Amino acid sequence: MVNIRVITPDDLGYDVGKLADVLSKEIPARQLLIIFCNCSIEYQGRSRSILPEGDRIVIVKTNHSVIIHRPEGYSPVNWQPESTKISFHVEERDGAKKLLMISIRESPREYLWIWMSKVYSIVIVEGMEDRAHFSMYVSENEVKDILERHPEIIEEGLEILSREYRTRVGIIDFIARDRLGRLVAIEVKDEKASMDAAKQLHRYVKQLEKEAGNVRGILVAPSLTTKASEYLERHGLEKVLYDPQKFMEIYLNEVRKERDQGFARKERKLTEFFQ
Amino acid sequence: MVNIRVITPDDLGYDVGKLADVLSKEIPARQLLIIFCNCSIEYQGRSRSILPEGDRIVIVKTNHSVIIHRPEGYSPVNWQPESTKISFHVEERDGAKKLLMISIRESPREYLWIWMSKVYSIVIVEGMEDRAHFSMYVSENEVKDILERHPEIIEEGLEILSREYRTRVGIIDFIARDRLGRLVAIEVKDEKASMDAAKQLHRYVKQLEKEAGNVRGILVAPSLTTKASEYLERHGLEKVLYDPQKFMEIYLNEVRKERDQGFARKERKLTEFFQ
DNA sequence: TGGTCTATCTCGGCT
DNA sequence: AGCCGAGGTAGACCA
Ligand SMILES: [Mg+2]
Ligand SMILES: [Mg+2]
Numbered sequence: 001m002v003n004i005r006v007i008t009p010d011d012l013g014y015d016v017g018k019l020a021d022v023l024s025k026e027i028p029a030r031q032l033l034i035i036f037c038n039c040s041i042e043y044q045g046r047s048r049s050i051l052p053e054g055d056r057i058v059i060v061k062t063n064h065s066v067i068i069h070r071p072e073g074y075s076p077v078n079w080q081p082e083s084t085k086i087s088f089h090v091e092e093r094d095g096a097k098k099l100l101m102i103s104i105r106e107s108p109r110e111y112l113w114i115w116m117s118k119v120y121s122i123v124i125v126e127g128m129e130d131r132a133h134f135s136m137y138v139s140e141n142e143v144k145d146i147l148e149r150h151p152e153i154i155e156e157g158l159e160i161l162s163r164e165y166r167t168r169v170g171i172i173d174f175i176a177r178d179r180l181g182r183l184v185a186i187e188v189k190d191e192k193a194s195m196d197a198a199k200q201l202h203r204y205v206k207q208l209e210k211e212a213g214n215v216r217g218i219l220v221a222p223s224l225t226t227k228a229s230e231y232l233e234r235h236g237l238e239k240v241l242y243d244p245q246k247f248m249e250i251y252l253n254e255v256r257k258e259r260d261q262g263f264a265r266k267e268r269k270l271t272e273f274f275q
Numbered sequence: 276m277v278n279i280r281v282i283t284p285d286d287l288g289y290d291v292g293k294l295a296d297v298l299s300k301e302i303p304a305r306q307l308l309i310i311f312c313n314c315s316i317e318y319q320g321r322s323r324s325i326l327p328e329g330d331r332i333v334i335v336k337t338n339h340s341v342i343i344h345r346p347e348g349y350s351p352v353n354w355q356p357e358s359t360k361i362s363f364h365v366e367e368r369d370g371a372k373k374l375l376m377i378s379i380r381e382s383p384r385e386y387l388w389i390w391m392s393k394v395y396s397i398v399i400v401e402g403m404e405d406r407a408h409f410s411m412y413v414s415e416n417e418v419k420d421i422l423e424r425h426p427e428i429i430e431e432g433l434e435i436l437s438r439e440y441r442t443r444v445g446i447i448d449f450i451a452r453d454r455l456g457r458l459v460a461i462e463v464k465d466e467k468a469s470m471d472a473a474k475q476l477h478r479y480v481k482q483l484e485k486e487a488g489n490v491r492g493i494l495v496a497p498s499l500t501t502k503a504s505e506y507l508e509r510h511g512l513e514k515v516l517y518d519p520q521k522f523m524e525i526y527l528n529e530v531r532k533e534r535d536q537g538f539a540r541k542e543r544k545l546t547e548f549f550q
Numbered sequence: 551t552g553g554t555c556t557a558t559c560t561c562g563g564c565t
Numbered sequence: 566a567g568c569c570g571a572g573g574t575a576g577a578c579c580a
Contacts (some may be wrong), residue, residue: 004311004396006281032332032346034309036279036400040407046521046573050414054405055277055306061576065349071307071403074356074562076342081349107551110573121279123398125311128346129330133314136558139325210451248323321558350575356560382566385558411573 002129007122013118016097019119020088023101027086032125033060038118041068041078044108051077055115058101060086062128066103066112080105081118082113091115131264133190140190142175147188147220149255151176152221154186154240169203183208184216190244193221199233205237277404282397292371294394295363299375302361307400308335310376313393316343316353320385324350328392333376335361337403341387355380355387366390408465408533412519417526419448422463422495424530426451429461429495429515435499444478458483459491465519468496473506480512 003174012018017102026033035058041051056077059067066080091100099102099116133139138146151158157179165172174186185208187201197219205217217237219228232239287293301308305468310333316326331352334342341355358378366375368390378387408414413421419438426433432454440447449461460483462476472494480492492512494503497519 002311002313002395008419025472036277038277044527048412048527049573050410050417052407053416054407055403056405057400059344059351061344062346063348067349069334069336069342070405071337071400071560073338074336074342074354074404075574083575084576108573120277123309125332125346130331130345132327132329134352135325194413203575217290252319252323255532259331318558324558354558356558383558 001127003126005124005126009119009121009125016090016099019099019122020090023088023099023122026124027060027064027088029126030062030064032062032128034058034123034125035060035116036120036122037099037116038120039114041114041115042113043078043111045105046108049078055120058114064103068114074201078112078114080110083112135190137248138190138251140188142255143188143190143220143242143247145255145259146247146250147174147186150250151240154218155179158184167204167207169207170200171202172208175208175226178216182214182216183212184218186218186220189219189221191222193219193224193239195227195231197221198224198228198237201237202231202235276402278401280399280401282399285396286395291365291374294374294397295365298363298374298397301399302335302339302363304401305337306339309333309398309400309405310391311395311397312374312391314389314391316390317388318353318386319384321378324353330395331406333389339378343389351433353387353389355385358387369382375393410465412523413465413526415463417530418463418465418495418517418522420530420534421525422449422461423520425525428517430454431494432540433459442479444482445475447479447483450483451476453491457489457491459493461493461495464494464496466497468499468503470500470502470506470515472496473503473512474501476512477506477510 005173009019012022023033029065037057037058038053040053043049054070057069062065063082064084064086065082066086067076068078070077080103083105085104087102088100089100091098093115093246096117099119101114101116104148148160148163151160155178159177160174161177162175163173166174170187171189176184176186177247178184185201185204187197189197201217205215208215219232219237219239220242221239222242223237229239280324282297284294298308312327312333313330315328318324330346332344336342339356339359339361340357342351342359343353345352355378356382360379362377364375364377366373371392374391374394376389376391422428423435423438426435430453434452435449436452437450438448440450447460448463448537451459451461453459460476460479462472462479464472476492476494480490483490494507494514495517496518499514504514509532
């Protein structure tokens with residue numbers, strides 16, 4: 001569960017050393033860190049930049065990338081895409097004790113120095129969980145909605161018998177029958193299909209063949225890795241490629257429109273191929 | 276002064292409607308907003324993306340740009356560079372009341388929908404101030420440090436008499452004497468010089484000429500706008516261009532190194548040209 | 551690791 | 566509002 005801790009400098013008696021200690025402890029824990037502060041910044045690496053004092057927000061993400069935002073603008077004013085080393089120090093500068101955060105990145109070797117003259121607040125976010133799959137243009141479910149309405153995209157004369165059919169070896173995206181009456185297992189992906197997808201399809205085909213003679217297998221995806229493509233060929237499996245951008249248009253202009261208008265999804269019954 | 280307010284849902288009795296109200300109020304105030312939440316996101320515009328539920332951080336900056344971060348990775352998963360319209364709503368979705376944030380951008384027309392199923396915390400940052408000037412490669416002060424050591428970069432035989440000389444019309448970056456004994460006013464910029472810079476230099480020259488006969492004026496900058504260049508020409512003023520990247524190298528390899536080694540800056544006395 | 555190409559690139563400058 | 570070029574582009578893909 002997400003737990004958010006807010007630390008203000010008066011919690012620590014405005015002691016810069018204590019602040020550095022608290023922050024240093026969070027670094028190995030790989031928690032997300034947000035520091036609201038007044039700071040000056042210097043960056044040096046592929047280029048160099050200098051930014052005198054101002055109010056900023058420093059974000060340290062769990063992979064130790066660093067993002068510094070000024071109040072205005074969309075882009076961060078300074079950043080570090082993935083720094084291996086982050087450290088906090090107390091340093092005298094311009095006659096005042098400052099909290100110095102250093103972020104060093106290898107390859108290319110780049111340095112980021114943040115001298116904080118005032119720390120307004122620190123937010124530590126623990127336990128964030130985000131395993132969701134990000135889809136561009138269309139999600140796998142949306143692709144399935146399209147294919148259910150337009151099985152001819154996969155192959156002329158194809159009839160969908162079942163969607164998301166549960167078996168002991170996993171959920172088969174579609175079971176269909178081709179125009180020659182043969183059973184077809186279909187695995188759908190919303191991104192480049194890897195070996196995993198090809199093996200998954202193979203598993204489904206073998207499972208169905210236990211009960212229903214010869215079964216075809218089709219992998220539907222925007223593209224395939226070379227290995228996946230070779231695997232399919234080797235095992236007599238097939239592939240159908242689609243253009244995600246075109247699918248997006250079909251989804252927005254047709255499938256979603258109809259669903260929003262209360263169009264009932266045609267329920268298809270699974271003809272019992274296996275008792 | 277920076278004031279940070281932290282609101283947790285139990286402050287509002289977990290009332291989604293109240294949350295929407297509180298957030299809606301902050302939008303016209305153009306304050307920086309950070310929402311820690313579990314949400315699903317859809318984006319549609321130049322492209323389209325779909326992201327199911329997960330823990331994320333939604334940042335609304337003062338210019339109403341929107342940045343959404345997952346715990347991992349450097350780049351935001353979804354964003355809106357500068358949205359004109361941000362609104363909060365309560366919407367039923369998947370059988371639950373959700374806080375829906377919509378961000379709409381014109382030109383190109385783009386939409387961002389954030390359905391928040393849980394709001395862990397909201398941080399409102401008021402009164403951030405950041406007027407600092409961001410410099411690439413070298414700051415104006417660093418350029419001055421270099422020129423003070425190497426006046427020959429501007430012109431052979433030039434002798435610096437004064438740095439940051441205060442007058443009634445402003446601070447003159449350098450006053451120098453050329454090899455023919457003429458007085459020179461020098462204005463330094465760390466970025467493309469505009470009309471403002473050209474007029475500034477002209478003002479200084481006219482001011483000095485009140486007391487010391489004919490005075491030259493030189494604008495030192497990486498580049499100039501066409502208008503600035505024409506203005507200089509029209510008023511008999513001069514320009515010297517420099518390569519910021521080369522200046523950066525000089526600064527790092529020489530000027531800063533010497534300063535860090537406790538090299539005392541040579542104090543130059545201003546020969547009294549004007550009583 | 552290095553080179554090349556893409557991107558909801560963003561951003562600034564100019565027409 | 567569109568077009569063009571630069572960027573600490575970052576990130577993905579490929580050799
Ligand atoms: Mg699938
Ligand atoms: Mg100046």
